[in-house]
Amino acid sequence: MTGDAVAPTFPFTPEAVEAARVMFARPVEFVMGAADVAQLPAPDLPEVAFAGRSNVGKSSLINALVGRSGLARASSAPGRTQQVNIFLLDERLRLVDLPGYGFAKAPKAEARKFQNLGRAYLSGRPNLKRVYLLIDARHGLKPQDVEAMDALDKAAVSYQLVLTKADKLRPAEAEAAAAQALAGVAKRGAAFPRVLLTSSEKGTGLAELRAEIAAACGLE
Ligand code: GDP
Numbered sequence: 073m074t075g076d077a078v079a080p081t082f083p084f085t086p087e088a089v090e091a092a093r094v095m096f097a098r099p100v101e102f103v104m105g106a107a108d109v110a111q112l113p114a115p116d117l118p119e120v121a122f123a124g125r126s127n128v129g130k131s132s133l134i135n136a137l138v139g140r141s142g143l144a145r146a147s148s149a150p151g152r153t154q155q156v157n158i159f160l161l162d163e164r165l166r167l168v169d170l171p172g173y174g175f176a177k178a179p180k181a182e183a184r185k186f187q188n189l190g191r192a193y194l195s196g197r198p199n200l201k202r203v204y205l206l207i208d209a210r211h212g213l214k215p216q217d218v219e220a221m222d223a224l225d226k227a228a229v230s231y232q233l234v235l236t237k238a239d240k241l242r243p244a245e246a247e248a249a250a251a252q253a254l255a256g257v258a259k260r261g262a263a264f265p266r267v268l269l270t271s272s273e274k275g276t277g278l279a280e281l282r283a284e285i286a287a288a289c290g291l292e
Contacts, residue, residue: 084283088292092282095291098162100138105155109192113158115199118289119166123190124206125216126172129236129272133206134159134169136272137282144169156193165289168193168200173216195227202230202264202288204281209235209249209269213256225262230288232264233257234281239271 084092106112124130134144143159157169170190194203203224207217224231233253238246250267257263268284270277286292 082280082283084280084287084292088286089279089283091292092286093279095162095164095286096138096282100140100143100159100161100167102143103158103160103166105157107155107189109156109189109196112156112193112197113166115197117160117164117166117199118201118291119168119197119199120201120285120288121168121170121193121197121203122206123170123203123220124172124236125208125214128172128206128208130169130172130206132272133234133236133270133281134167136275136278137167137285154189156189164291165285170194170203173220191223191227194224194229200229201290202232202285204234204285205231206234206236207253209238209241209246212249212252221257221260221263225260228262230262230264232284233267234277235267235269237271237273238269238276239274 103113104111122130122134131144135141138159138161144157154171156171159167159169161167170193173190194200205217205220205224207213221231233256235246235250235253241249246269250269254265254267257265257267268277268281270281272278283292
């Protein structure tokens with residue numbers, strides 16, 4: 073359609089991609105970091121959330137999507153992202169940065185606290201349109217990702233896999249990783265049957281992800 077080799081089944085028109093680009097170029101602001109679901113804003117706008125193992129490239133991806141390098145902060149140490157961080161884009165939708173999971177160095181009790189917060193968020197947000205589950209393209213689905221998918225399937229929350237750091241693989245390897253990830257969600261009820269291949273560093277797949285988010289939020 074747009075000659076994009078990364079996502080040959082990409083279903084959006086060039087107009088939809090452009091509209092999403094414009095929306096993501098609009099003002100974005102940090103709303104709050106919530107340590108408890110009781111602090112979350114009223115569920116009055118569509119939301120999409122980003123989840124994944126620590127260091128998967130979540131902060132980089134959120135920053136790249138909105139073109140603001142310092143917005144979401146990288147979790148270089150356990151404890152940096154213990155909160156659900158909420159951003160408001162174009163006064164129309166919220167981007168939600170969930171705590172990264174699987175930090176081996178985090179104390180057990182702390183790790184459990186992140187998990188509980190993430191789970192409470194995921195099962196209690198009626199305005200949550202989709203969760204983007206980020207997977208490092210080089211590593212594929214890990215046991216903690218499978219656990220996260222189990223929780224999402226159980227809560228019947230729509231989710232989509234996004235492979236990150238695609239630039240670290242050769243194109244054919246990246247395609248194979250995407251195919252493998254897609255096969256990994258084939259039988260999962262709440263998984264969206266399309267996997268996106270992205271690189272925050274090179275900008276790969278960002279236009280597609282913006283269009284996916286706009287469509288998931290009914291903002292095409
Ligand atoms: P987070 O812990 O999931 O928020 O991950 P970060 O966004 O902090 O990224 C973790 C590390 O991966 C950092 O060193 C980033 O520079 C690196 N990284 C993130 N995205 C990419 C990418 O698209 N390509 C490459 N090559 N490195 C990336």
